[in-house]
Amino acid sequence: MTSRWLRALAATALAAAVTAPSLAQGEEAWDDEFPWVRVGETGSRILRLGVGYRVYEREGGPKLTLVGAVHIADARFYDAVENKLEAHDVILFEGVGPPGSGEDAQDLTPREKIDWTERRVRLLAMLAEQVRDADGLYPATLKEMRSALSDREASWVENASTDAWGHAIAYSLLDGEPEIVSTGSDGKEGGRGDASDIKLSDMPPLSAAERGEEPGIQKRLAETFGLTFQLDEMAHEGEKYVNSDLSLDEVDRLIRAGGGDGTMIFDMIGGEGLFTAITGFVLDVIEAMPGVAVRGKVMLMEMLGSSEEIFESGVPGMEGLMEVLIERRNERVMDDLARLLDSGEAFENGVAIVYGAGHMRDMEARLRDRFGYEPADQGWLTAMRVDLNREGISQTEMNFMRMSIQQQLAMMREALRAMKWRVERSMRSLDGGETLHEYHTIEAPDFVSVAPVSGDGHVLMVRQFRHGIERDALEFPGGLVDPGEDHAVCAARELREETGHEGEVELIGELWPNPAMMNNRLWVYASRDIRRVGEPDLESTEDIRLVRVPLRDLSRMARDGSIRGAMQVAIVHLVIGWMGRSPMRRYRLFSLIAALALLAWAAPRLHADVVVLNTGERLYGEVTSQDGDGVVLEHPVLGTLTLSAGVVNQVILTDDATPPAPEEAAEQDATPDDAEPTPAEEVVEAVTEVLKPAPEWESRLDVGFSISEGNTENSNLTISFKTVRDSEKEKTTIDAAYYFAEDSGEESENKATVGLNHDWKLPDSPWLYFARGRFDYDEFNSWRRRITAGGGVGYQFYDEDDFTLTGRAGLVAVQEYESDRDDVRLEGLLGVDLTWQIDKTQAFELSSTYFPDFDETGEFRLLTDAKWTLNLPQYEGASIFVGVRHEHQSVVDPGRENDDLLVVGGLGIDF
Known part of the structure; x- marks a missing residue:
């Protein structure tokens, strides 16, 4: 028999009776944990399913008998x-x-109330059909209907004769057919709502089942299965029988x-629904195959004897349903029993309760x-x-069937352990009014x-088959957290079980898988420097x-679809961010800065003049004068x-050149500035000033390495160019930069900038006017291209x-391309520029600009560039540099960082 057939049979067994635990073959011991259902095989190979009864006593009270029942059984049962039951005074x-x-x-x-009334109308119609089937005619009145039943x-009929508003429901025959209103x-007749x-x-007409x-x-x-139905065999008629x-x-x-849904149960009772259709198909197949029905009966008996294992595990999503089907119905029985005991009657022959065996464990505790x-x-x-x-x-066949049942029960236990899900229903008002909307939470x-x-x-x-999509999926190892289990302990356990590796786990994120309808969380951990400790310890249901x-x-892989699960893609971004924050990443950043600082310290010593002191210390620099008195x-x-x-x-x-003596150096530095110019010299100076050519462009090329942190994690080559022409009236600056970069190891040309700045200086005034334009390209930003002017x-x-x-201070217009914001927006500009020539060899530049967004109040950008340069006097025009560029955006797309930090260092050439 296939596992699917077994699962269908298990479901039908639970539908037939909610049962209690099994008893080992031949066991008859008195036990407080009384087995209300037991399955056993005699020496002559007679398989029996026994259902228990138990007699209870208390001082000063009537005898009480609990009789367990199953709803399908042999007729003699x-x-x-x-x-x-017959001897008792009252039978509940x-x-x-x-x-x-x-x-x-x-x-x-x-x-x-409308639904309630509709059900009563249909119930009266069903009872009218029942009377017609028995007598050949529909009853003419409700009174006639009651007398025939x-x-x-x-x-x-008595209960259903009034509607939910307390008005009488009218019954009549219209053209020989019942009309119920x-x-x-x-x-009143008519009306709305x-x-x-x-x-x-x-x-709709009554269904065939109705x-x-x-x-x-x-x-x-x-x-x-060749059995009989309880309601066909036991009429429960007479004064002593109380429903x-x-x-x-x-x-x-x-x-x-309670937030549950009993649709499946009601459809099953009414002969409707998918479950009933599937079960009916299975039963049709069983009836058509010789010898299968009796084996199905054997399987049913074995499963009824083992069913408490299922209920002890719990049925996911059906806790509220089972509470009503067992506990709330038992409460009704206990309330009815209390009324009997409080009535003062002796009940000398006792009171009996006959109910499904699955009710007895809870009912016994209540007694x-x-x-x-x-x-x-x-x-x-x-x-x-x-x-x-x-x-x-x-x-042999019996052993095989029992083994199959145990395997199915084991799989069911594992499935139940892994799927403790429950659906809760709630009614809420969105606007605080009277209108309530229904919501379900898993x-x-x-x-x-x-x-x-x-x-x-x-x-x-791990790659494993996922039944929801019916294909393999690439995922990170993981699993469900057991009740009371620490999340980190669970992560370490899943790492060991699914991969055979161990390592210290670190929490890197917490996600809501589906906050629209689920209340659980996904805890994301990472572990570096893992070590293999053995083979994976997989469960029988896992193929990893x-x-x-x-x-x-x-x-x-997250972009091209190799990793498609939504949670898995989210984990990819968390892992990338975690690697960016990791000590190794910070180590690389600090290492670069330390290396550049070391280069700055060593540069003056390369091809520099050296003065060795008597103490052994060395001074590096340029010897400008040397004679017998000193240096x-x-x-x-x-x-x-x-x-x-x-x-x-x-x-x-x-080199071989000997530095001049102090007197010679003084003569070389002397100028005729102290002498008064002659009239002829003044004329020549004026003509020279008029004919002086425009200032030349001063240009610089930088080549170096960069590391960035933020929305891209880069470590690669950087090339930048800058040229400046400065005069008394105006200053023009053109700059461009191109960054060869990596996004977490994936090679990519990801950033480029081109800028043009022009200043118009006012004569004899500190004020100036400026214009600027800039083009930015960034492959890994929310926009690809941006123009600012x-x-x-x-x-x-x-x-x-x-x-x-x-x-x-000023205004700029910004246009982004390949972005959600494709309109031209206006931003303010507040900035400061600083240059500092520290000495003949060192210089520092700083530029910081604040761009408030005029379209979206509170949003802004902040762009800061800083650069330190050290000239190498031994190489004309050569220098080393360290630069930092920081861009902050107040609002970014989900999953992106607000800050981008770029650290650049390398060699520059002036020309």
């Missing part, structure tokens, strides 16, 4: 049950009333009030706790019996995912293959140093040869 019995048979309900919404059914909330009439003739033309699922089960149960209306209300009853006697009645030898079922357990990173830059992922993925490929040295940091001959041990020059006014706070400080 029900004879035995009736014999056991199980019997869920059909829809519409319950007592008047309170606190219903207008919509619920049993006492229990007559009580249903409720006049709605106003009790809940005041409109509810008529049988306006409803007309009694098709057997219910339990009766169908009985027919297939002690809820109606389906009450069950439905209680289930919905002890509420009424003080204790067990005094017990026994079992045989509900089903199969002669295995006569039916040709060998011991209460699901938290789960974890872990990204294991190896020392060689790979992450371990390990896949080593280079870290540099994660981003690409004059231009030091790159300390400036001009005059060293007497007594402290100098040796002077090492980088504008202008404004500036003020030179300081304008010295070695220090300048200029403030700027």
Whole structure:
């Protein structure tokens, strides 16, 4: 038998009776944990399913007998049950009333009152059909209908004869057919909304199951397996029989009030729904195959004997349903029993309760706790019996069937352990008004995912088949968090079980998988420098293959569809961000800065003049003068140093030229500025000033390496160019930069900028006007291309040869392409530019500009550039530099960083 067949049979077994635990073969021991259902095989190979009964006593009270039942069984079982019940004074019995048979309900919404009344109209129509089937004619009145039915059914007519608003429901025959009418909330004909009439003739016709033309699922089960249906065998008629149960209306209300949904149960009882259709198909197949029915009966018996394992595990999403089906119905029985015991009657022959065996465990506890009853006697009645030898079922076949059942139960237990999901229903108002909307929340357990990173830059992922998409999926290892389990412990456990590796786990993120309808969370962990400790420890239901993925490929795989699960793509971004924040990334950044600082320290020593002091210390720089009295040295940091001959041990020059003596140097530096110019010299100077050519362009090319942190994680080559022409009246600056970069290891040319700035200086004034334009390209930003153009006014706070400080204010227009914002927007501009010639070899530049967005209040950009340059005097025009560029955006797309930081360092050439 296939596992699907077994699951269908298990479901039908649970539909037939909600049962209690099994008893080992031949065990008869008295036990507080009384086995209400047991399955056993005799020495002559007779397989029996026994259902228990138990007698209880208490001081000063009547004897009480609990009799367990199953709803399909051999006919003689029900004879035995009736014999056991017959002597009692009162018998409380199980019997869920059909829809519409319950007592008047309170606190219903207008919509619920309409539904309630419609069910009562249909119930009266069903009972009218039942009378016609028995007598050949429809009853003419409700009174005639009651007299033609049993006492229990007559009580249903009594309850259903009024609608939800307390008005009488009218019954009549129209052209020989029943017409049943409720006049709605106003009790008058016509009307709108809940005041409109509810008529049988306006409803869909009764289904075959409602007309009694098709057997219910339990009766169908009985027919297939050669059994009988309880309601066909036990009439429950007579004064001593008291129906002690809820109606389906009450069950439905209680289930919905608890946020559950009993649709499947009600469809099954009514012979409708997908479950009933599938079960009916399975039963048709069983009936058509010789020898299968009796084996199905054997499987049914074995499963009934093992079913408590399922209920102990719990049924996901059905906790509220099972609470109503068991506990709330048992409460009704206990309330009815309390009324009997409080009535003062002796009940010398005792009180009996006959109910499904699955109710007995809870009912027994209530008898002890509420009424003080204790067990005094017990026994079992045989509900089903199969002669295995006569039916040709060998011991080998029985062993195989039992093994199959145990395998299915094991798989079910595992599935239930892994899927503790529950659907909760709630009614909420969106606007605080009276209109309520229905919402459903799936209460699901938290789960974890872990990204294991190896020392060689790979992450371990798993490929496994996913039934929802019916294909393999590439995912990070992970699983459900067990009740009470620490999330980090769960992550380490899943890492070990699914990959065979271990490592310290670190929480890197927390996600909501589906906040629209689920309340659980995904805890994302990462582990670096993992180590293999053994083979994966997979469960029998898992088919997992390990896949080593280079870290540099994660981003690409999330974009090209190699990784498609929404949660998995989100984890990819968390992992990339985690790697960016990792100590290794910071180590690389600080290492670059340290290396550039070391280069700055070493540069003056390369091909520099050296003055060795008597102490052994060495001073590096340019020797500008040397004679018998001492040495004059231009030091790159300390400036001009005059060293007497007594402290100098040796002077090492980088070339053969001998520095001039102090007197010669003074003569070379002397100028005729002290002399008064002659008239002829003044004329020549004026003509020269007029004919002086325009200032030349001063250009610079920088080549170096960059590291960026933020929306891209880059580590690659940088090339930039800048040229400036500066005069007394205006200054023009053109700059461009191109960055060869990597996005987490994936090679890409990702950034380029071109800028043009022009200043118009006002004569004899610190004020100036400026215009600027800029083009930016960034492959990894929310936009690909951006053009900025504008202008404004500036003020030179300081304008010295070695220090300048200029403030700027203005407006710019911004146009982004390949972006969600494709319109031209206006931004303000507030900025400051600073240049500082620290000494002859060192210079520092700083530019910081604030761009407030005029279209979106509160949004802004902040762009800051800083650069330190150290000239190499030994190489004309050569220098080393370290630069930092920081861009902050107040609002970014989801998953992006607000800050982009770029650190650049390398070699520059002036020309």
